[in-house]
Amino acid sequence: MNASPRFAAGATVRVKDDWPERRGPCHIRTPHYIRGRTGKVVRPLGAFPNPEDLAFARPAPERHLYHVLFEQPPIWNEGRPGDTVMVEVFEHWLEEA
Amino acid sequence: MAAPPRAESLALLERLVAALEAKGIVTEAEIADRQANTDKASPETGARMVAKAWTDPAYRALLLSDGKAAAEMMGVSMAGAPPLGVLEDTATRHHLVVCTLCSCYPRALLGYPPNWYKSFAYRSRAVREPRAVLAEWGTMLPDSVEIRVVDSTADFRWMVLPMRPAGTEGWDEARLASIVTRDALVGVALPKA
Amino acid sequence: MPDDHTPAIHDLGGLPRFHCTPVEHDEVPPDAFGKKVDALRQVxxxxxxxxxxxxxxxxxxxxxxxxxxxxxxxxxxxxxxTLMVEKGHVAKEVLE
Structure with missing residues (x-):
C-alpha cells in the first residue's frame, strides 16, 4: 500500500449502504448498523490486508483503516444525545459526505 | 452459564487432532505448549500498564501513541499480536469496548475474554444501550459524561485507560495496579480507591 | 428493518431480540475443551x-x-x- 489515506482526521464520511451478504458468501467487518450512516474520521489507523480477501485465502491487498465516530441516537432512535460509537472501518467502505 | 461441550464436539476435536497429527501437521505437544503460553496472560499486565501511566507521564504518552511498544516495555512479548490501541478516559468521556461481530479482545494483555464479553446479550446491547449495560455492573455515569462505545471490528485490539480515582494520592504503582480490574480495562467498571 | 437489510447471523450490534436479556456475569474460565480448541487455532x-x-x-x-x-x-x-477439510489437510470423514 503506497497511496496515502484518502481521508484525514475530521473528515465527514458516509459508510456505503451496501449489503454484500445478500449477494452470496462473504466476510465483512463493517457492522450492519453503520451502513448508510454519516460519521466523522477520528484518525487513520494504518493499512492492513483486506479481511474480505483473507477470509477466503485470496491475495489480500492492504487497505487503509480508519476510526470513524458516529452519534448513537440517530442510529437507534434512542439513547442519550452526545453518546457515540467509534468503529474501525476500511477505506473501501467509505465515501465523502 | 455456558453449557459444557457436547459429546460429539469432544469426539470431533479428538478426530481432528488425530488426523492432523497423522499428517504431521501438528503435535499434541505443540498444542499443549501454546495453551500453557496462553494461560499465562492475565489482566494484571494491563493493570500494571495503567498504574505506570498514572504515575509516569512519559509512559502515559507512549501507551497512548503505541500500545504495543508500551506493553513490550512491561516485558510482554507482543510478537505476532495485533496492534494495541489505548482509549483515554477523561472527566467528560468514558470508553466501553465491545466486539459486535465476534469477540476481539486484547488477549495478550488481559488473557482469555470472559464469557460475558462473548455473550450475545453483551455484543448486541453494549453498542445500543451502553448505560443500561453499565448499570448492570453498578456503573452509573452522569449525563455530562459522553459514553463512547468502541466496536472492535478490525485489526486493532482496544484497552481502556481509566481515570485515576481520587483518594489514591501517594500510592505506589503496585498499590495502584491492585485497583485496576479487568472490568475497568474493558470499561464496564471504574477503579475504586 | 426491511427484509433485505436483515443482518448476517453474527452481526449482533443492537439487535432487538437481545434487548431485554441481562448480561450474565459469567466468570467461568474456558474448560479443557475450549482451551485446546483455542490453542489448536493458534498453532x-x-x-x-x-x-x-x-x-x-x-x-x-x-x-x-x-x-x-x-x-x-x-x-x-x-x-x-470445515476449513481443514476444505483445504485438503484432513479427510472429510473426520467431520462425520
Missing part, C-alpha cells in the same frame, strides 16, 4: 494453515439454528474442522 495460524479471518468466515456460515445452539468454542471447532 494452525502460526503454521500459516489458516487465518483468523477464515476462522470467522467459517463461524459465520454455520446455519442459524446451530449457531445459537453451539457453545463458543464448539463454533470455533466446527469452523476449524
Amino acid at each position: 494452525l495460524a502460526q503454521k500459516k494453515l489458516m487465518t483468523v479471518d477464515e476462522l470467522r468466515r467459517g463461524i459465520e456460515s454455520i446455519p442459524e439454528g446451530e449457531y445459537f445452539a453451539l457453545g463458543y468454542y464448539e463454533r470455533w471447532l466446527r469452523s476449524i474442522a
Whole structure:
C-alpha cells in the first residue's frame, strides 16, 4: 500500500449502504448498523490486508483503516444525545459526505 | 452459564487432532505448549500498564501513541499480536469496548475474554444501550459524561485507560495496579480507591 | 428493518431480540475443551494453515439454528474442522 489515506482526521464520511451478504458468501467487518450512516474520521489507523480477501485465502491487498465516530441516537432512535460509537472501518467502505 | 461441550464436539476435536497429527501437521505437544503460553496472560499486565501511566507521564504518552511498544516495555512479548490501541478516559468521556461481530479482545494483555464479553446479550446491547449495560455492573455515569462505545471490528485490539480515582494520592504503582480490574480495562467498571 | 437489510447471523450490534436479556456475569474460565480448541487455532495460524479471518468466515456460515445452539468454542471447532477439510489437510470423514 503506497497511496496515502484518502481521508484525514475530521473528515465527514458516509459508510456505503451496501449489503454484500445478500449477494452470496462473504466476510465483512463493517457492522450492519453503520451502513448508510454519516460519521466523522477520528484518525487513520494504518493499512492492513483486506479481511474480505483473507477470509477466503485470496491475495489480500492492504487497505487503509480508519476510526470513524458516529452519534448513537440517530442510529437507534434512542439513547442519550452526545453518546457515540467509534468503529474501525476500511477505506473501501467509505465515501465523502 | 455456558453449557459444557457436547459429546460429539469432544469426539470431533479428538478426530481432528488425530488426523492432523497423522499428517504431521501438528503435535499434541505443540498444542499443549501454546495453551500453557496462553494461560499465562492475565489482566494484571494491563493493570500494571495503567498504574505506570498514572504515575509516569512519559509512559502515559507512549501507551497512548503505541500500545504495543508500551506493553513490550512491561516485558510482554507482543510478537505476532495485533496492534494495541489505548482509549483515554477523561472527566467528560468514558470508553466501553465491545466486539459486535465476534469477540476481539486484547488477549495478550488481559488473557482469555470472559464469557460475558462473548455473550450475545453483551455484543448486541453494549453498542445500543451502553448505560443500561453499565448499570448492570453498578456503573452509573452522569449525563455530562459522553459514553463512547468502541466496536472492535478490525485489526486493532482496544484497552481502556481509566481515570485515576481520587483518594489514591501517594500510592505506589503496585498499590495502584491492585485497583485496576479487568472490568475497568474493558470499561464496564471504574477503579475504586 | 426491511427484509433485505436483515443482518448476517453474527452481526449482533443492537439487535432487538437481545434487548431485554441481562448480561450474565459469567466468570467461568474456558474448560479443557475450549482451551485446546483455542490453542489448536493458534498453532494452525502460526503454521500459516489458516487465518483468523477464515476462522470467522467459517463461524459465520454455520446455519442459524446451530449457531445459537453451539457453545463458543464448539463454533470455533466446527469452523476449524470445515476449513481443514476444505483445504485438503484432513479427510472429510473426520467431520462425520
